[in-house]
Amino acid sequence: MSALWQVLVAIFWWVIHTLLEPIWNARWVALPPLTGVMMMAMIVGAVLVAPREIVEGEVQRLMYIHVPVATISYLAFFVTAVASAIFLIGRDMRWDAIARGAATVGIMLTAFALLTGAIWGKPTWGVYWSWDARLTATLVLFLIYSGYLLARAVGGPNDEQAARYAAVVGIIGYIDIPLIHFSVDWWRTLHPQRIIFAPKPALPGEMLLVLLLGFLGILFLTLWLITLRGTTEYLVQRADRVRARLDQLERA
Amino acid sequence: MDNNLEFLFAGFAVFWAGLFVYLVMLQMRLRELQQEIETLEERLAESEQTEQSGNSTPNSSSS
Numbered sequence: 551m552s553a554l555w556q557v558l559v560a561i562f563w564w565v566i567h568t569l570l571e572p573i574w575n576a577r578w579v580a581l582p583p584l585t586g587v588m589m590m591a592m593i594v595g596a597v598l599v600a601p602r603e604i605v606e607g608e609v610q611r612l613m614y615i616h617v618p619v620a621t622i623s624y625l626a627f628f629v630t631a632v633a634s635a636i637f638l639i640g641r642d643m644r645w646d647a648i649a650r651g652a653a654t655v656g657i658m659l660t661a662f663a664l665l666t667g668a669i670w671g672k673p674t675w676g677v678y679w680s681w682d683a684r685l686t687a688t689l690v691l692f693l694i695y696s697g698y699l700l701a702r703a704v705g706g707p708n709d710e711q712a713a714r715y716a717a718v719v720g721i722i723g724y725i726d727i728p729l730i731h732f733s734v735d736w737w738r739t740l741h742p743q744r745i746i747f748a749p750k751p752a753l754p755g756e757m758l759l760v761l762l763l764g765f766l767g768i769l770f771l772t773l774w775l776i777t778l779r780g781t782t783e784y785l786v787q788r789a790d791r792v793r794a795r796l797d798q799l800e801r802a
Numbered sequence: 803m804d805n806n807l808e809f810l811f812a813g814f815a816v817f818w819a820g821l822f823v824y825l826v827m828l829q830m831r832l833r834e835l836q837q838e839i840e841t842l843e844e845r846l847a848e849s850e851q852t853e854q855s856g857n858s859t860p861n862s863s864s865s
Contacts, residue, residue: 593814609806612813619817658824662817669813673806775824782831789838796845 574777581774588767595760612670614760617746618768620663620688624727626656626772627695631724634717643787646713649720650702651780653695655772660692675740683733684741687726694723707783707790 596614603610629652637645667685668678679685698719705712734743745752746761753761 607806609809609813611810615813615817658820662820665816665820666813669809669816673809771821775828778828782828782835785835785839789835789842792842792846793838796842796849799849800845 577774577777581770581777585767585770585774588763588770592760592763592767595756595763600757600760601754606674609670609673612666613757614764615768616663616666616670617761618764619659619666622765622768622772623656623659623663623691624731625769626652626659626776627691627724627727629776630656630695630698630720634720637713638717638721641710643708643710643713644784646702646717647783647787648776648780649717650699650783651778652776653698653702653720654779655775657692657695657699658775659768659772660688660695664688664692680740682740683737684730684739687730687733691723691726691730694719694726698723707787708794 592614596611600611600614602608630649633645633649633652637643637649664685667688671680672678698716701719702712702716733739734741746758
């Protein structure tokens with residue numbers, strides 16, 4: 551059983567390594583220009599290509615930012631949850647650094663989703679905020695992962711116990727995401743029903759195209775920021791270890 | 803319904819300003835880290851120097 555488990559773990563790591571290595575090697579060269587190009591294309595498309603929505607007017611163009619940041623924040627928190635799980639299994643602090651990096655990016659994206667949603671809501675619904683199921687669940691997500699970062703900040707960069715507690719929060723917090731996604735189906739909400747991730751997307755082709763550019767732009771931005779932030783956290787851990795070792799040497 | 807251009811502008815401004823602030827904060831964190839690494843390098847060089855002079859003293863006295 552133990553041998554079978556070891557073989558399965560080895561196969562898992564081989565697959566992960568084979569899939570991710572080329573992407574990882576190209577990260578600093580490919581991600582910044584891809585992000586820039588896609589974001590510029592999204593802005594040009596949102597302003598010049600996408601048609602003006604008849605009922606909501608110009609403010610509806612916020613959709614090209616609001617929907618991608620809200621959706622791709624789920625990916626950032628997914629990275630946090632997966633990296634936290636791998637950390638709990640193997641106790642390798644590098645995964646803790648990746649989880650922290652992804653959580654900060656996810657929190658930033660969730661904040662953008664809440665703010666752009668509030669600005670879009672005012673002319674459309676007449677209010678900036680409503681204690682609607684989807685809005686409230688998104689605010690809860692923001693607070694859960696802010697709590698995760700707070701729990702992680704209590705200890706030092708190499709505090710394994712703080713990392714363990716934070717990892718548990720990072721995994722459990724992800725349960726809120728299906729709740730956000732399906733909230734518009736399960737409850738009567740002010741927030742519109744799903745029109746993009748639905749069996750038949752109820753949007754014209756030009757709008758869908760610009761939205762796709764928005765998704766790609768925010769996706770590349772997120773991957774770039776997660777790698778940048780994750781690497782920074784890893785370097786902080788290494789610097790902390792070197793400092794501790796030097797302190798030890800100087801005392802001796 | 804009017805065009806609501808001011809809300810569109812406000813929404814995009816919040817996004818770009820927020821992203822800019824995040825990148826500035828990340829840049830500051832990296833600069834802090836760079837300074838810390840430089841300090842650690844200096845400390846390491848000092849302790850290596852002390853160790854070398856500590857090692858050379860008994861040799862010179864014995865010769």
